[in-house]
Amino acid sequence: MITVEVKTHYAEAPADPPKLTRLVRAICRRFAVPRAVISIGIVDDAEMRRLNWQFLRHRRNTDSLSFDLSDEAGEVRVLDLIANGELAVREAARRGHAGEAELALYVAHGLLHQLGFDDATAEQASRMHRAEDEILQDLGYGLVYNAGARK
Numbered sequence: 001m002i003t004v005e006v007k008t009h010y011a012e013a014p015a016d017p018p019k020l021t022r023l024v025r026a027i028c029r030r031f032a033v034p035r036a037v038i039s040i041g042i043v044d045d046a047e048m049r050r051l052n053w054q055f056l057r058h059r060r061n062t063d064s065l066s067f068d069l070s071d072e073a074g075e076v077r078v079l080d081l082i083a084n085g086e087l088a089v090r091e092a093a094r095r096g097h098a099g100e101a102e103l104a105l106y107v108a109h110g111l112l113h114q115l116g117f118d119d120a121t122a123e124q125a126s127r128m129h130r131a132e133d134e135i136l137q138d139l140g141y142g143l144v145y146n147a148g149a150r151k
Helices: 017-030 045-056 085-095 099-114 122-138
Strands: 002-008 036-043 064-068 077-084
Touching (some): 002 017, 017 036, 036 045, 036 085, 045 085, 064 099, 077 099, 085 099
Antiparallel strands (some): 064 077
């Protein structure tokens, strides 16, 4: 069973909790995660910068952070995903697609990191972004990451 909780801490976030829940469950099915408790927090730029500093010592804004809070037995994955709703609104407007799709990209990105994907090298990033776009297309969001040039 996959349990998903979505909390929005940024009022203008283009969040649709039932759709984000479907997204997370689809990713878990795709990568054979049978049991998980996944929390999604949607925050603004200021909170994301604060969290990025607190946990990673990075002094910059970012689109998503993710944490594995599972116990050592690991029978149930416990994951905490944080997505930047304010950045999603800006990037979606800049890139010409729905904010909901951009936010879904950030959630998928954070979850894929916890499922073993990395984007440290160009090859790893390409693999990860292809997977993100396949997943988002399958769920009706369209081509999001590779839809246009990214910063």
